[in-house]
Every structure is written in structure tokens, then in C-alpha cells.
Amino acid sequence: MGGCDLTLILRYRKAVTYGHHVLLAALEEHETATAYEVVFAETAAATVEAIRAAKAAKVLVLWSFYSPDAAALAEELAGIRAAAPGAVHVAGGVHATAEPVQTLDAGWDIAAVGEGESTLLSLVDSAGDPAGIQGLVYRDEHGTLQRTGKAHREPLGTYRAFPLTYKRINPIEITRGCVYACRFCQTPFMFSARFRHRSVDNVRWHVDRMRERGLRDVRFITPTALSYGSQDESPNLAAVEELLATCKEGLGPDGRVFFGSFPSEIRPEHVSREALQLVKKYCSNNNIIVGAQSGSDRVLDAAKRGHGVEEVKRAIRLGVEEGFRINVDMIFGMPGEDQEDVDASLTLARELAELGARIHAHTFMPLPGTPWRDAPPGDVDPETIRAVDRLSQQGALYGHWQRQREHAQRLAAAAEAYPRPGRSRTLLPIRPSPEQVESPANP
Incomplete structure (x- = not known):
């Protein structure tokens, strides 16, 4: 692996292959004076080996990850740095975009902010020098934080959806x-x-x-x-x-x-008999994914979902009538949820399960870059856990909602360490007590 100006090592993980493929698709059509090579590293050990073997003047290790994976990958990064110093580690994706300074403090050298195609092409053209490239956050040689703004947003179709050269189809x-x-x-x-x-x-x-x-x-x-x-x-x-x-x-x-169906979904208010018949006419999937998220209209309204519970019920009934197996996404532990909201979600889950739907359960995570970034982590009480477990044992529910509870705690702790001035938690209004509702002041 010699004779090049730049080595690009992809920390290639199953969860984020599509993001890497998009970058490679842009790169394979790009004409540049920089001689470069691309290496796929599917493990931390392979990343260390690739860094040590690289003969280029500059080595960039490209990472992409979601917010729940950030803490674990920061630990991995520390081990890679100790074993193979000298490379420049670049983080991209939704977490790096939302929390670039936190990403740098976690050990990465550069955070790519926004869509990565044009940013990577510019980095390749510069042989890895970040100076003046739009879409980056990094610290210069004096330790001064440099922000160059978000990357260019191009029309979708400017770049291919997957690369042909590397035979990575998605x-x-x-x-x-x-x-x-x-x-x-x-x-x-x-x-x-x-x-x-x-x-x-x-x-x-x-x-x-x-x-x-x-x-x-x-x-x-x-x-x-x-x-x-x-x-x-x-x-x-x-x-x-x-x-x-x-x-x-x-x-x-x-x-x-x-x-x-996976890896996409359908909004419940978009489900109609005509739409379902189009899917049946041209497609092979006998299942669809519908995003319900909650059985409480109050929670759905606060989350700005744009639909209510009745649209969810109607969508599932129509889907079942048209012969589809329906997978329904639901999130437990939403900010400001009270017991009445939880009960409404459990009631909806049971009702949909009786119709033949499967519930894909999630725990609310305060994700960086969202209006609910500073909300408390999703907290599911023991009785709700037992109720969800019963649905799971009946085969009516699945998902990694228990693991997401742990991720939510870590994300909340990280948000506390990097407070955002002026950010409100945007929680649900407190539900009035029965006494308040019946008061003459509240006719």
C-alpha cells in the first residue's frame, strides 16, 4: 500500500455501512489530483493494522455513528490511538453533526457537520488538510476551535446512492x-x-x-x-x-x-386502501412498518407528530384488511408522559396486537440535535415493563427497548455536561387534577 498521498481507512461497521457507501459513491466519480487508497477496516484490530501499514503522507480514519453508540466508540478510539498513533480521525453522521465539540472532546480530530459527500471530496482534494473546507469543526495547531459551517446540500441524485467500484450495493x-x-x-x-x-x-x-x-x-x-x-x-x-x-x-x-418495509416506514395518516393496493400490485413485501409512537393524543401533539391515535387505528385496520402484517413503532417514556398516557399506549398496543399487528417497542432517548435533546431520559416504570414483557412473550412485541433505556441515561448525562443556553425541555403541560377540572373556575 504505497505510492499515494492519502490513505482513507473506513471504520466499517454493519450499523452504518450505507453512510460509508454514499461517500464512496461520490468519491468514485470525482476527479482529483490526489493519489489515494481506500481500506475497509471491519474491527478495531483491523483499523490498527491498516494505520500501521499505511505508507501515505496522510492517513484519515473515517467514522460514522449514531448518538447511542458514541460512548462505546470513543473507548474504542482511545485504544486505537494508543496502539497506532499518527492517523487523523474524522467523525461524521448525525451525532457529530449535532454535537461536534463533544465529539472532539471524546477524542476525534475532526467532526464533519451535515451531509458528507462534498466535504469528503474537498478533503481528498486537499490531501487531508481541513483548512478552509466547509462542513468541518476542528481545533487548529493552536488549539483554537474552527467552525466552517454546514456542508453544501446538493440535490438528491447529484451523487450515486451506492458505489460500483467497491461492489457495495445497498x-x-x-x-x-x-x-x-x-x-x-x-x-x-x-x-x-x-x-x-x-x-x-x-x-x-x-x-x-x-x-x-x-x-x-x-x-x-x-x-x-x-x-x-x-x-x-x-x-x-x-x-x-x-x-x-x-x-x-x-x-x-x-x-x-x-x-x-425495512429500512423505511409509512406514516399512519398516509395509509389508504389505494396506497396499499399500489404496494400489493408492484411489491413483494407482505408486511409494512407504521410509525405510531404513542397511544396518547396528548403525547403525539407535544411530539409534533402530525397525526392522532385514530389515524393509527385506521391504518392498522386497513393494512390487515388488505392482507399485510403490520409492524407498529411505539416509544415508551416520552418526555412529560404521565400514567394516563402510559396506560393509553399499552391499551393501544394490546388493541393493535389483537388485530394481528406486532409492536416494535422503543424507549425514548434524548437525541442530540433534536428539540428534546435536553429532556429527561425515557423512564419506564416496573409495571409498564411487566406489561410490555407480557406482550413480548405472546409474540406481539419486539425490539431493543431495554437496551435503549441504558443508552438514554448516557445521552442525558452527556447533555448535562454540554448544556445548551436557552434550551427548554419542551415537556407536556401538566394534566390538571380532577379537583381543578371540576372547579367553578374551570367550567
């Missing part, structure tokens, strides 16, 4: 950003609260490349599947049908299209 990202600025979600606050869609022709190009390589299954990355082609809260079913029909045609009779 689901096609068809939408980036989200107009639904839910208070607990990082997506709209990293990518902006608007939709950018990949064109049907651009998606078809990717499908054709997949078919040429013998691949027959196509899946999509999108925060809300039935929003494809829309710029507001209304589904554009004509655009969805054009997308699905083109993909099905491109794959041929043996190809399979999966839509509204």
Missing part, C-alpha cells in the same frame, strides 16, 4: 430530509425539514446497475415512504406508482420490490 435512498419535524427525531434537523427526492430516472439507473450484477431485490431508504414525490404532508400516489412501476419493469419478472 437500498436506494429515494428521499432525504423530512417535513415532519418530530421533536424526538434527528433526521429533519440534520438534513433540513424539507424533502429532497431522487428522480425516477435516477432510481431506474441504479436498478439497472443492480440487475446487471445479478441482484433481483430492491429496497429503499426514506424517512416516510409514501411521501415520495411530495413537498408537503400530502402523499403523491402518482409519483409513488411511477417509481414502483419503473423499478418493477427494470428488475424483470423475477425481480422483487420492497416498499414501506
Whole structure:
């Protein structure tokens, strides 16, 4: 591995492969005077080995991670630095974007803020020198914090969805950003609260490349599947049908299209008989994911979800009637939840399970970069835990909600260490007592 100006080592983890693939897709089309090489390191030990073996003048180790993984990866980073000094470690993704200074203090040299494609291309052009490159936070040789702003936001389709050179194929990202600025979600606050869609022709190009390589299954990355082609809260079913029909045609009779299932979901108010029949007509999945999040209208309103409980119930009934197995996302321990809200969520979970749905349970985590970043961590009381466990034993519920309780505690502690001036917790209003409700002052 010699004769190059720059070695790029990807700390390649299963949970974040798509993020690395997008960067590589941009890089493979980019013309640069810098001679570089790319190394995939799937373990900490492989990362150490790659750093030691690199002969380039500059070695960049590229990391991408979600906020719940930040603490564990900081420990891994410390071990890698001790065993193989000399590399520059660059962190990207939603956590580095939301908490760049915290990321630097945890051991990384550079935090990439925002979308990474154009930033990486500039770093390669500069042979790894961060000076003057937009989209970075770092400390210069004097220890002074340098902030260069967020990276350029390009139209989705400017860069490929996956790289061909490195033979790393993944689901096609068809939408980036989200107009639904839910208070607990990082997506709209990293990518902006608007939709950018990949064109049907651009998606078809990717499908054709997949078919040429013998691949027959196509899946999509999108925060809300039935929003494809829309710029507001209304589904554009004509655009969805054009997308699905083109993909099905491109794959041929043996190809399979999966839509509204992992790694994407459908908002409950978007579920209609017409939409479900489109999925049945063109797609192979017999299951869909619906984001309910809570059984309390009060909680849904505070979270700025944009739908209520009745829309959830209607969506699941329609889905079951059309023959789909429904997976329903629900979050327990939302900020300001009281026992009445918890009971409402458990009641909804049981009702949906009786209809045949499976509940994908989560514990609320105060994620950096969201309006609820400074809210208390999700706290699920013992009785609720027992009720959720009973659903799990019946096969009606699944998920890593217990592990997320631990992540939530760590995120809350990190937020306390890096307070944000003027940030309120934006909790739910306190529910009035029965005495207050019945008081003559509250007719």
C-alpha cells in the first residue's frame, strides 16, 4: 500500500455501512489530483493494522455513528490511538453533526457537520488538510476551535446512492430530509425539514446497475415512504406508482420490490386502501412498518407528530384488511408522559396486537440535535415493563427497548455536561387534577 498521498481507512461497521457507501459513491466519480487508497477496516484490530501499514503522507480514519453508540466508540478510539498513533480521525453522521465539540472532546480530530459527500471530496482534494473546507469543526495547531459551517446540500441524485467500484450495493435512498419535524427525531434537523427526492430516472439507473450484477431485490431508504414525490404532508400516489412501476419493469419478472418495509416506514395518516393496493400490485413485501409512537393524543401533539391515535387505528385496520402484517413503532417514556398516557399506549398496543399487528417497542432517548435533546431520559416504570414483557412473550412485541433505556441515561448525562443556553425541555403541560377540572373556575 504505497505510492499515494492519502490513505482513507473506513471504520466499517454493519450499523452504518450505507453512510460509508454514499461517500464512496461520490468519491468514485470525482476527479482529483490526489493519489489515494481506500481500506475497509471491519474491527478495531483491523483499523490498527491498516494505520500501521499505511505508507501515505496522510492517513484519515473515517467514522460514522449514531448518538447511542458514541460512548462505546470513543473507548474504542482511545485504544486505537494508543496502539497506532499518527492517523487523523474524522467523525461524521448525525451525532457529530449535532454535537461536534463533544465529539472532539471524546477524542476525534475532526467532526464533519451535515451531509458528507462534498466535504469528503474537498478533503481528498486537499490531501487531508481541513483548512478552509466547509462542513468541518476542528481545533487548529493552536488549539483554537474552527467552525466552517454546514456542508453544501446538493440535490438528491447529484451523487450515486451506492458505489460500483467497491461492489457495495445497498437500498436506494429515494428521499432525504423530512417535513415532519418530530421533536424526538434527528433526521429533519440534520438534513433540513424539507424533502429532497431522487428522480425516477435516477432510481431506474441504479436498478439497472443492480440487475446487471445479478441482484433481483430492491429496497429503499426514506424517512416516510409514501411521501415520495411530495413537498408537503400530502402523499403523491402518482409519483409513488411511477417509481414502483419503473423499478418493477427494470428488475424483470423475477425481480422483487420492497416498499414501506425495512429500512423505511409509512406514516399512519398516509395509509389508504389505494396506497396499499399500489404496494400489493408492484411489491413483494407482505408486511409494512407504521410509525405510531404513542397511544396518547396528548403525547403525539407535544411530539409534533402530525397525526392522532385514530389515524393509527385506521391504518392498522386497513393494512390487515388488505392482507399485510403490520409492524407498529411505539416509544415508551416520552418526555412529560404521565400514567394516563402510559396506560393509553399499552391499551393501544394490546388493541393493535389483537388485530394481528406486532409492536416494535422503543424507549425514548434524548437525541442530540433534536428539540428534546435536553429532556429527561425515557423512564419506564416496573409495571409498564411487566406489561410490555407480557406482550413480548405472546409474540406481539419486539425490539431493543431495554437496551435503549441504558443508552438514554448516557445521552442525558452527556447533555448535562454540554448544556445548551436557552434550551427548554419542551415537556407536556401538566394534566390538571380532577379537583381543578371540576372547579367553578374551570367550567
